[in-house]
Every structure is written in C-alpha cells, then in structure tokens.
Amino acid sequence: MYRCTTPSTDAVFQGNYNAVVEVKVIEDGLTLTGSMAHSTAIWNLSEGDAFQLRCSASTNSSEHTHLYVTWEFKNGFAWQEILSLTHEGKFQPGLEYTERYISGDVRLDAMADDVYRLSVSQALPTDEGAYRCRVSEWVKGADGSWQKIQEKTADVANVVVQPTALGVFITRNNVSVTDRDSLDLTCNFTTDRSGIFQAEVTWYFSESQDTTLADAQVLLSVDRDSVVSDSTLISLSHVDRSSYHLLVRDVGPEDSGYYFCQAALWVPQHNGSWHKVAERTSMPVTVQVVALEPNYQVFLNASKTPTFSEDPTELECRIMEAQNTEGNIRFTVSWYYRWPIRTDEVLKDELLATMDADWTLIVGDKNKQRAQNGGIIFSKPAVDTFRLRIQWTSEADRGDYYCVISSWSRQRNNSWIKIKDVASMPVSILWSSQDYTLTVEAVKLKPFFMAGHTFEMTCKVSSQNIKTPRYSVLITAEKPLNDQSNPNGTTRIISLNQDSVVRREDWTDQDRVDGVVLEKVQENEFRYRMYQTQVSDAGLYRCVVTAWSPGGGGMWREAVNGLSNPIQIDFQSSGPVFNVSVHSDSPTIYRGELVNLICIITVEDTVLDPDDMSFDVAWFAMRSVAIDRDSVFLASLDRNGIVTQARRNGSSDVSLERISHLEYRLRVHGCEDQDFGNHYCLVTPWVRSAAGVWQREMEIKSKPILVTVKMDVLNAFKYPLLIGIGLSTVIGLLSCLIGYCSSRWCCKKEVQETRRERRRLMSMEMD
Numbered sequence: 001m002y003r004c005t006t007p008s009t010d011a012v013f014q015g016n017y018n019a020v021v022e023v024k025v026i027e028d029g030l031t032l033t034g035s036m037a038h039s040t041a042i043w044n045l046s047e048g049d050a051f052q053l054r055c056s057a058s059t060n061s062s063e064h065t066h067l068y069v070t071w072e073f074k075n076g077f078a079w080q081e082i083l084s085l086t087h088e089g090k091f092q093p094g095l096e097y098t099e100r101y102i103s104g105d106v107r108l109d110a111m112a113d114d115v116y117r118l119s120v121s122q123a124l125p126t127d128e129g130a131y132r133c134r135v136s137e138w139v140k141g142a143d144g145s146w147q148k149i150q151e152k153t154a155d156v157a158n159v160v161v162q163p164t165a166l167g168v169f170i171t172r173n174n175v176s177v178t179d180r181d182s183l184d185l186t187c188n189f190t191t192d193r194s195g196i197f198q199a200e201v202t203w204y205f206s207e208s209q210d211t212t213l214a215d216a217q218v219l220l221s222v223d224r225d226s227v228v229s230d231s232t233l234i235s236l237s238h239v240d241r242s243s244y245h246l247l248v249r250d251v252g253p254e255d256s257g258y259y260f261c262q263a264a265l266w267v268p269q270h271n272g273s274w275h276k277v278a279e280r281t282s283m284p285v286t287v288q289v290v291a292l293e294p295n296y297q298v299f300l301n302a303s304k305t306p307t308f309s310e311d312p313t314e315l316e317c318r319i320m321e322a323q324n325t326e327g328n329i330r331f332t333v334s335w336y337y338r339w340p341i342r343t344d345e346v347l348k349d350e351l352l353a354t355m356d357a358d359w360t361l362i363v364g365d366k367n368k369q370r371a372q373n374g375g376i377i378f379s380k381p382a383v384d385t386f387r388l389r390i391q392w393t394s395e396a397d398r399g400d401y402y403c404v405i406s407s408w409s410r411q412r413n414n415s416w417i418k419i420k421d422v423a424s425m426p427v428s429i430l431w432s433s434q435d436y437t438l439t440v441e442a443v444k445l446k447p448f449f450m451a452g453h454t455f456e457m458t459c460k461v462s463s464q465n466i467k468t469p470r471y472s473v474l475i476t477a478e479k480p481l482n483d484q485s486n487p488n489g490t491t492r493i494i495s496l497n498q499d500s501v502v503r504r505e506d507w508t509d510q511d512r513v514d515g516v517v518l519e520k521v522q523e524n525e526f527r528y529r530m531y532q533t534q535v536s537d538a539g540l541y542r543c544v545v546t547a548w549s550p551g552g553g554g555m556w557r558e559a560v561n562g563l564s565n566p567i568q569i570d571f572q573s574s575g576p577v578f579n580v581s582v583h584s585d586s587p588t589i590y591r592g593e594l595v596n597l598i599c600i601i602t603v604e605d606t607v608l609d610p611d612d613m614s615f616d617v618a619w620f621a622m623r624s625v626a627i628d629r630d631s632v633f634l635a636s637l638d639r640n641g642i643v644t645q646a647r648r649n650g651s652s653d654v655s656l657e658r659i660s661h662l663e664y665r666l667r668v669h670g671c672e673d674q675d676f677g678n679h680y681c682l683v684t685p686w687v688r689s690a691a692g693v694w695q696r697e698m699e700i701k702s703k704p705i706l707v708t709v710k711m712d713v714l715n716a717f718k719y720p721l722l723i724g725i726g727l728s729t730v731i732g733l734l735s736c737l738i739g740y741c742s743s744r745w746c747c748k749k750e751v752q753e754t755r756r757e758r759r760r761l762m763s764m765e766m767d
Helices: 095-103 365-372 713-746
Strands: 002-005 018-021 030-036 042-046 051-059 065-074 080-085 091-093 106-111 115-120 129-140 146-162 166-170 175-178 183-191 198-206 217-222 234-240 243-248 257-268 274-281 285-290 295-304 313-323 329-338 350-355 361-363 376-382 385-390 399-410 416-423 427-429 437-444 455-464 470-478 490-496 502-504 516-522 525-530 539-550 556-563 567-569 577-583 588-590 595-604 613-622 632-637 643-645 653-660 663-669 677-688 694-696 705-710
Touching (some): 030 129, 051 065, 051 146, 065 115, 065 146, 080 095, 091 095, 095 106, 183 198, 183 257, 217 243, 243 257, 295 399, 295 416, 313 399, 361 365, 361 376, 365 376, 437 556, 437 567, 455 539, 470 525, 490 516, 502 516, 525 539, 577 677, 595 613, 595 705, 632 653, 632 663, 643 653, 663 677
Parallel strands (some): 042 146
Antiparallel strands (some): 002 018, 030 051, 051 115, 065 080, 065 129, 080 091, 106 115, 166 183, 183 243, 198 217, 198 257, 234 243, 257 274, 295 313, 329 350, 350 361, 376 385, 399 416, 399 427, 437 455, 455 525, 470 490, 490 502, 539 567, 577 595, 595 663, 613 632, 632 643, 677 694, 677 705
16 A cells, blocks of 8 residues: 655645555466467468468466457568457457458457467468567456556567469460451460469450550450450450460451450459459560552543533543452542642642542532532442543633542441552643634614614624624613713613523613614624614614623523724704703792792794793702712603602602793792702703604703702790790799798797896897
8 A cells, every 4th residue: 555645834724635545466477379370480371372370378367357469460660450359359450451351351269278369361462471469468447447457479470472473475476467367366374373263364455555454445354254255256265274365357457456465363262252362464466457458550531521611521530450459448539630830839739529438429619519500520430430520611620630549448347447549640621722702893774864764783793713602782872971861971772682682771761662673683693773763862882792602501601792883873953952041039948938949941043833842851959069969859840741759758848840831840848958959950852843753852951059948046946935934934933932831831930029138139039
C-alpha cells in the first residue's frame, strides 16, 4: 500500500491531504513459443502455395488474465499487423489484410494446447518476409477497464515465395499474308508450376506498336473453363495444354498491324474459388497484309469531236489489259478538264464529275446545273467503259480532258477501300474557229414620197462562219433632238425574232396601231413598211440584226450583232409654225386657293381654218425651282376631247378644259405645298391636209411658269389664338373664384381680443 501525504500549515483544512494506492505484482507466468509446419526456419514456397504458422502461448498467473495474440509480418523495416485475436475474443485483421481475411485467404485458429495457428491459403509474392507472434497479457481492473500488464514476442519463420514463372510467346515473328488469305498464329506459354492450374488466353490487335493494352482491340479470348468468345471470321482453338491457335479468315488490308496474346494462370483455393497467380503478355508480331494490286491500263478515246461550236463531243474511257481484278474489285471513274493555255500561273485541273465506291455520281459545282439539264451526260455502257458526252460543245469547253480509273476492294464489313488510281493520257478538244462576220444593208425602195404616203425599206443580211444561222431584226428610228416624245434620240419601233414572231416595241400611236409592218421576204432579207407617214415620222431608220446559232437543249445562242446603214425620212414642208406659251394672272397664291394656268397656242406664217387644226395638250410639273428636274404628269386633253388625269396623293385636285380654239386652261383646286414648282404644257398639233388626211406635227414644249404656294399666317393662327385666349380667361376667373371662397369660408380664424397691456405696443395675436 502506498500512501501520499501533503502536510498543510493552513489554519483551516480545505480538502483531502492523504491518498492511498494499492500495487499488486503478479508473477510472470506467460510463456510463448513459435513453430511452423516445416522443420527449418526458412520456408521456400511457390506462388499460390498454402502455408501455416503456429504460436503456443499460455500463462499460469494467479489472477484472472486474458491473452491478446497478434501475428505480424515484416518485409522491410517496420512490422505490420496481419491478424489478431484480442483479449475480448474478437478477430481484428490488419489494414493491408482486411480483404484477404474477409475472403478467407488469411485466418487465425485457436487450437488445443494453447496453440494459435496462422493459415494462408494462397501465397503471394508480397507474403515473402519474416513472421513473428506477439502476445500480451491483459487484466480487468476494479473499475471494469482492461490493462495490459506484459507483452512478449517470438520469431516464427522466414518465408520465401518464388513467383510462378510464366513465359508467353508467339511462334511466328513478322508475318506477311496475301489479301483474302487466312492468318494463322499460335500463342504458347511455359511455366514451372505443377499441380492443378487453368490457363486463360486473350488475343489482341493494334494498329500501332505503342498502343497500350487498354486501347488495343480484343479479338478472341478463352477463359479457364475453355469457353471461347464468339466471332464469325476469327476462331481460337486449344491445341494442347500450353498452345492456343488463332485463325483469321479472309484477311484484308485493314488487318495489317500488330498481334499479341496474353496468358494468365489460375489456381484453385480451399474455398472453391480461383486465384490468378501469374499473367504475362507476349511481344507483338507484325502482320502485313499484301493486297494483290490490280494491274490495268487506261485509254481515253474521242469517239466524236466537234467541227463547229454546239456540235456534240463524246469521250470513252476504257480499262485495258486488266490483271488481278477478279473477286471483290470494283472500278470507278473521275473526269477532269484542263485549260489549254499554258501560263506561268499554276491552274488546278477542274473536276467535272467523280464516282464513289457505290457508283454514285458526284458532279462538280460548275457543271451541276448543266448536267441536270442534259447538257453533259455521264454513262457506263460496259463493265470496262465509261463515257462522257457534251451535247452542245461551246467555246468554254475547248481544252484537254483526261479520266482517272480507281480500283476499289470490298472489306469484311462491306465497306470499300481504294487501292489504286490510273490516269489516262489527255485528249484535246479543239476545232478551227474563225470570227463571226455579219453584214447588214438597208435599201429604200421608193426614192421620193410625201407625207401620208407609205414608206418602205428592205434589210439584206449576209454572214460567215456561223453554222445554220437565223436572224432577228429590229427597226429603230433616230428622231430630231427637238422631238419631245423621244428625248434619248432612238426609238425601237418593231422587231421580228429568230422564230419569225413580230412584236411592236415603242410604237404607241393608237391612230396607227397597224401602221407599221415587218416581214421576212427571204431567209436573209426583211422588209419594213410604214403606212400614212406623218411629219413627226421624220428621222433616220436602221435595221439592227442579230445572228443566232443552235444552242444546247433546242435553244438559240446569240452569235453576233450587226447594224445597217441609215435611211432618212425628210419632209420638205412649208406648213404652219406653232408656238406655245403658259400664262397665269396670279402664280403666287396661298394654301387652299385656286390657281389658273392657261396654255396659249399661236400660229405663224399661215391662216388655217380652226376645223383643220386639232391639238393634244398635256400638263407637267417639276417640283422644284430648277427646271432640270424630272417632270410629273398632271393631266392631258387629246384632240378628241378625252381628259386623262394622274393619280394624286394630296387633297388638291386639277381640272383641264379648252376655253377657245387655241387656249387650254389648267386649274389646281385647293393648292397644297406639293403643288409648288415649275409647270409647263406639251402640245402636239394635228393638221388636216388638202386630201383630208390628218398629219401629226412635231411636239412643242412651252417655257415653264413657277407656281408658288404661301401660307396664310393670320388664318392659320386665328382659331388657335381665340381658343387659347378663351380658355385662359375661363381658367383665370375660376382660379379667382376658388381663392375667394377659400379665404371667405375655409381659412377664417376667430381671434379673442384681450385687454392690451400698457407696456406693449400691440397684442401678440398680430404675430
């Protein structure tokens, strides 16, 4: 018994100053011995063998103690726990042996005669090292807690695990196989292991030698139960205990690469499961599949060559002297065009069309529309022949053509791979061409004629270097510059196309709708007639001829244009002279008012009966002060009294009337700002001749008059001012009324007067 005393000199005791502890010394009765199921301290094992180690531990202590047994392993500098049986009777595996304990590979058995046995059913290379048994003695104190009182260790054995020797190799090194043949490889393995084991073999394929096992393609495998994975063209057979045969049928170029096999050995465990003791991979074997390259020549022939533009061209591309083309070989063609002119600039050959492996035709973008219209035809008339036909050869088709024959081989997955390309020699498509020439001659049939008579002229055409030409004719007239109806100088009268269809172009004379005729006299001669000629028809007349040659698809292609010599129509007349002027009493007006514009016609040098004169009057306006702007049509009055008005966007309106034989008045009602601008009238006189025929004279344009539209400020602001003043007055009176009422009834405050003090001047309520 041990007592601890702490004397105190304090006057008052504040606590306990004595304590007693009892110490028990138990006699060392723990004995520990280690042994193994082998006579020597060093135990040599093969990988996968089972081994057992024994440890005997006992105690003769008078106290009720418990033993804590632990098996430990060292393969280096530190001991690590394998498996323990605690003083509470629980099994506790080490961190590195938890899975092996759960699987039953490592276990600890408490046997008779105080023996504790460690059993390992499958020795691994990592199990090589020193083993010892560590036993500690524990006693339970009065408070129920456990206390370790002593511990002893005993070295048991050194275990050496020899790894299972396994060698894997393929009997052949570099293999060369012909296309469509079979590939035969054998995977062998050697091992020093005896007893019961099963092998598992897997074949791999890789296109690259550096490919990892995870990225390689698995071909076939056989497991330890001799079950082979399924494949159609690949078979795997077990020749003997250590040989596995791989057979790949119908190999192709895609089978070229690296082949290697992997073998694994499995041994049975005590619980009926299997454990992999060794796994090795062979060195890869290079396999080269040599395709039997077809041998053939390509010959391009021009079966049809053009002699003129628009003639057909036909090219035939043939396969000659073909060898090694039996089996799954297919031929396709590609057509190319090469520009014939050689320059320093590098020009790429143009791909006209190509076929893919499925014989699908792919036409180049430049000729896609032409092929759809039938201008270019690609065909395959025979197995060894491809044809290109240009229905209508144009100048742009001149050049060199060649074809490329491609050979394709079918793969196991029914896909096609290109083997070879052979190009033909180019064929030139050229023809001797000369420039087109066209000559047009115009002849006036009647040398002298007067107004009202028929004008007649012929156009004779001759051409060279044009195949089967046809002609289209256009009659044009160049009027004098003072002709207002044709400010550009040239008028298109009537035309006749290459199919002999007549069309009136700019001929708008309603009184002479059928006054012009154009007809085809011969293949190269055309005649133009104009009936009841007017003075306004004076000018230079020409024939514009276009030569056409047959084009693609039954169409016509324009070859060349020609212009004839001019034929002049000139009338020597001493008739009346007309002048036109515009007058207005008040050209400056306010908006909304009426403006009157009078067009006055005067006749000089002669006196005509009013019944022998008639006029077409048209009014125009230029919406600007300048007189060179575009004119806007307002209204017109023809000689028959028919009025025509233009559609207007504003609210103003116009009216046109004849106020005398030589005066015409235009009224603009309710003028707006858009009516501002220069206004003028255009007059076309008509005079009746002695023969009773109405003749149209030259158009006359008056000088413009400026119409100005002003704004009436007083009228514009009169009503808004009156309304504003009225509203202001009403609002002011209403504000005064509200203020008076508020001060009279709402804000009144009663003030109680009090007696003023003498010391103050006024009452405080005044503040």
